[in-house]
Amino acid sequence: MGEEHSIAVSERILASEDFSHKKDTLMLYKNNLETLDKDFFTLVNGIIINEEQKGEVVEAMQQKTKTFRDKNENLLSQLEREITRISNTLDDQIDDMKTQRMTITYEDTPSA
Amino acid sequence: MVYTTDSGGKEIRVNISASLRMYTDGKSLLEEKKDEIGKLDLAWNTEILQCFEDEKRKVVHKISEIEGSPGSYRSLLRKHVYFSRLDKTVRGIQVHDVFYPLTNADLDTEITSLRESVEEGFTYIENYRKAIEALFDKDDHIATLFDLAGRL
Numbered sequence: 564m565g566e567e568h569s570i571a572v573s574e575r576i577l578a579s580e581d582f583s584h585k586k587d588t589l590m591l592y593k594n595n596l597e598t599l600d601k602d603f604f605t606l607v608n609g610i611i612i613n614e615e616q617k618g619e620v621v622e623a624m625q626q627k628t629k630t631f632r633d634k635n636e637n638l639l640s641q642l643e644r645e646i647t648r649i650s651n652t653l654d655d656q657i658d659d660m661k662t663q664r665m666t667i668t669y670e671d672t673p674s675a
Numbered sequence: 676m677v678y679t680t681d682s683g684g685k686e687i688r689v690n691i692s693a694s695l696r697m698y699t700d701g702k703s704l705l706e707e708k709k710d711e712i713g714k715l716d717l718a719w720n721t722e723i724l725q726c727f728e729d730e731k732r733k734v735v736h737k738i739s740e741i742e743g744s745p746g747s748y749r750s751l752l753r754k755h756v757y758f759s760r761l762d763k764t765v766r767g768i769q770v771h772d773v774f775y776p777l778t779n780a781d782l783d784t785e786i787t788s789l790r791e792s793v794e795e796g797f798t799y800i801e802n803y804r805k806a807i808e809a810l811f812d813k814d815d816h817i818a819t820l821f822d823l824a825g826r827l
Binding site: 565567568570572574576577580582585588589592593595596599600602603606607609610611620621623624627628631634635638641642645646649650652653656657659660661663664665666667668669670671672673 | 687688689690693694696697700701704705707708711712714715718719722723726727730731733734737738741745748751752754755756761762763764765766767768769770771772773774775777778779780781782784785788789792795796799802803806807809810
């Protein structure tokens with residue numbers, strides 16, 4: 564029996580993979596939400612015909628529409644940023660998991 | 676169908692057909708948006724959370740494979756130990772497995788805000804209806820038109 568040794572190392576045990584397609588899948592839902600929002604605000608356009616003759620009430624309605632539309636647009640921009648971020652962090656966290664600490668015990672044996 | 680009103684001393688022409696369409700189709704679009712948010716929530720669960728768990732299972736499986744057949748993983752040792760005139764035989768590998776849960780990778784805040792925006796949309800539609808009604812006299816029966824459209 565040869566001499567036995569132990570060595571503690573950190574090693575990647577599975578190959579790295581690309582999970583960027585996860586972002587594309589989630590972005591499909593964001594794009595669908597964007598289309599629904601656009602359709603919604605298209606419905607509002609065309610209600611008041613003569614915009615140049617705005618009354619106080621009409622102006623208030625249009626201001627509320629603008630505020631609501633801006634808010635929805637900001638929400639979808641925020642969603643897009645988060646989808647990108649979580650897709651990247653998923654990639655990183657999976658990759659980190661594939662490297663593990665281990666102790667290898669081996670024995671010196673005469674070469675053939 | 677265009678109605679004219681002189682609310683506030685200025686003549687305003689309102690497309691009542693468009694208003695009624697906004698009232699009915701707008702609600703349908705909001706319902707669709709609600710469904711789409713549900714699908715996004717589900718997709719996050721399958722695409723992100725399940726993916727992480729699947730990959731974790733692959734790592735656990737690989738660890739058990741390495742520990743079960745350490746002799747097959749001599750290449751791991753070669754990366755760290757110089758094989759001189761003496762050959763090396765791997766007798767055992769113990770993986771000190773560490774798994775952290777997936778963190779900071781959810782869309783909870785965004786999904787909650789999107790759901791709130793749908794509710795805000797319903798309120799917006801009702802407020803818009805009230806604002807249109809307020810432009811006209813009661814005798815114009817605008818409220819009745821909205822009620823009828825809402826029932827269709």
